[in-house]
């Protein structure tokens with residue numbers, strides 16, 4: 001379903017007066033609004049192809065309606081989100097869930113929808129129909145060479161799919177690990193995995209990157225072979241300059257200091273980017289900023305400090321992706337909320353008075369340091385984020401537009417009560 005530009009203009013017209021009041025109020029308090037707005041206009045977060053349908057848990061999945069049934073439908077839904085917030089101009093595909101049947105048609109559709117193809121994701125955590133060897137006891141770590149070879153071959157094929165689409169990165173998340181003490185020789189599992197990753201790495205095009213995504217637990221519940229940032233960094237350093245560590249916010253043990261991990265990975269120039277989501281307990285894959293918005297702000301605070309310290313391009317030098325699952329929300333509303341939360345945290349981090357913070361840190365003025373950070377975190381930047389959307393031709397209030405225009409009902413009328421497979 002395509003959003004008509006005229007309808008967005010009408011929406012903005014109706015919201016302009018109130019928006020102007022809010023924007024003029026915050027603009028009056030800041031001295032770098034224009035630079036801030038330009039950074040927001042340039043910033044984009046990729047949408048995962050697997051998060052456009054309703055998700056579920058092992059207990060139940062309460063499916064929604066009007067959900068995408070094909071890759072084309074999924075791209076249309078990402079295009080719809082991007083038309084409303086002009087900050088979601090990329091889709092991240094998962095192979096084999098999203099193997100294009102016609103590459104040229106898919107690339108033409110992406111161009112029509114103003115979308116790029118972000119990192120492609122391999123999948124050796126499920127057994128596909130007709131698959132020769134099972135991944136029940138792992139893939140690249142597996143004790144059986146034939147299983148490892150099958151997983152290596154799959155990742156090489158995923159890179160080929162990505163090259164054909166114009167993607168520039170492969171994300172490898174391995175569910176490999178063990179469920180019981182004694183089940184696995186950790187050293188051999190690491191070495192098998194490294195050997196497999198080295199064979200995959202050797203086939204990477206010169207301008208590609210490989211993102212090593214770590215996760216503390218699930219589906220294995222005793223050990224995970226890429227279980228934390230240290231292990232992922234070990235692999236990335238042993239692989240070479242095109243290998244980086246990907247931070248999925250939900251993949252940490254409780255109370256992990258993720259912003260410190262981010263600062264150090266950037267110090268090592270080994271930060272790939274993110275799978276943004278939020279969680280209270282495990283890998284809950286909840287809406288970004290819905291549980292720990294202050295943590296999200298602190299992560300962006302380290303990102304802005306680290307990127308500026310290295311003269312990095314905020315919009316393009318790291319991988320910005322969402323990885324969420326929608327058990328009780330409309331998937332598109334959930335994704336609109338997630339992108340909004342990311343833009344708000346990024347804008348607040350850009351407001352931090354770096355000179356004053358640096359001075360407070362040098363003087364160990366702990367109170368002043370907290371005041372400087374929380375002053376930015378407590379600044380309501382929503383009108384500035386909306387202004388960036390307005391200037392980029394998108395909607396002042398995407399969620400309000402989505403509901404007022406009854407977009408979900410229009411999708412149901414168009415697709416019928418189709419139910420898509422979400423995670």
Ligand code: LRH
Nearest residue numbers: 121173213248275283323
């Ligand atoms: C694993 C993960 C990984 C994806 C999968 C869909 O928990 O975060 O990034 O492959 O979710």
Ligand code: MN
Nearest residue numbers: 213248275323
């Ligand atoms: Mn992830």
